Amino acid sequence: MNALILAGKQADGPLKEVSDSKATIKIEGKEMILYVIEALKALDFIQKIAVVGDKDRLSFLAKKVDMIVEQGNSLPQNILRGAEAFPEDEELLVLTCDIPMITPEAIRDFAVKARELEADFCYPIVRKEDNDAKYPGVHRTYVRIKDGTFTGGNIVMLKAGTVKKAIEKAEAFLAYRKKPWMLARILGISFVVKFALGILTIKELENRVSDLFGLKARAVISNYPEIGTDVDKESDLELVRKVLAGEGYR
Template identity: 40%
Template sequence: MQVDAIVLAGDREGRALLPVGSRPMILWVLEALQYSGCIRRLVVSGPQELTAVLPAGVTLVPAGKTAVESALNGAALFPDAEWLLLVTADIPLLKPEAVQDFLERCRRRRADFYYPIVSRERNEASYPGVKRTYVRLRDGIFTGGNMVLIRAAILPDCARKSQELVRLRKSPLALSRLAGLGFIIKFLTRRLTIAEAEKEFSRLLGARGAAIISPHPEIGIDVDKESDLQLARRVLGSGPATCSTKK
């Protein structure tokens, strides 16, 4: 499966340029994408400072004020794209086979957008002690990944609706009005299934969504705190800290 990819590197703390091993963090992500053999074209949405480190063939577009705006800026470069793979720039442990596996699992299901999730069991077996935010569902305990595969034609509309969900994420009352009280109660009592979550988010976003259980925890290990950075450096090599890892 060949797709076009947009790497989101617009955070204000400059994490994409944090040194991990012998190179800036974003280069590990770009390498995994390029070596996967699944990426047709590649664009980075981020600050101008990235120009000095991006490899040949990778285009830079300005970051937006939000991740959604950055994704739209990148998508504008590929008006003929059928599928877009949105990837954050802060997952340096990402491997080519994780990208390949995710896209292959997406190919087996019919949907408009796909989101990877990783079980806590898989995370802790591969990286003991790694700290992630988990959600307990009836199917198991999962953390989210840091990429989304989406049909290019629906990105603008889904982006607008997802921004509203993000805006309301700290208001349980507002969210319950959108998702319904029954959905919220099921979630809080840990009786919600993956299939039920897929159905509700598909309704809210106006497009069919699918959660893809990935066996590759590297998809979900983003560098958003010091312990994450130290883990990445233990695995990939060390380097002096130059930027904050706070979001």
């Protein structure tokens, strides 16, 4: 299995003034992306690691990963460029660079569960209770469905060739993410209504995503909150700095 880390520049956002590249924000004297790379290198089933981003800005990674791929103009394009560096039939873990608290155990747990599902696309979700137990008071974006209240993770598992198959629809989906009426047209009114009422099931979500992208999509419930704890704002940065400094979080 190979790994692809997304480290493209951020055009805007709360951390833009800290750095235009989350990957290079330093935590305990070390660039954020290095924590993700080290977690991957601790896993015996990871063969190669690629990073997508500004090649000049990420040149310090030249001896730490197998390849650095120049970024595109969007998140889907970055994923596509990275995936094209690997054979289409090989399994690929795609991670963001802003999850410095990720551990080898969390990645292994997700990969093992995902492989058992024999799906084209696997995505982790974490229960609110697990997040609150480990990081009480930390704000995350949650979705309430019939099976519980969850937040999404920052890693997916797929076949490299799957990206090409789904790229156009992924571009459209992201383009409409802030236009509910357009998303409703894509997803279907009944789906949107059930989602709003919190009565959708994980199975229904899996089936809708599978139909939408023409592949077998499955959710993986992870008990590791760090898989969904990314650094998007100053409070997130403060959290990871405390945790990685060994101060814990309470």
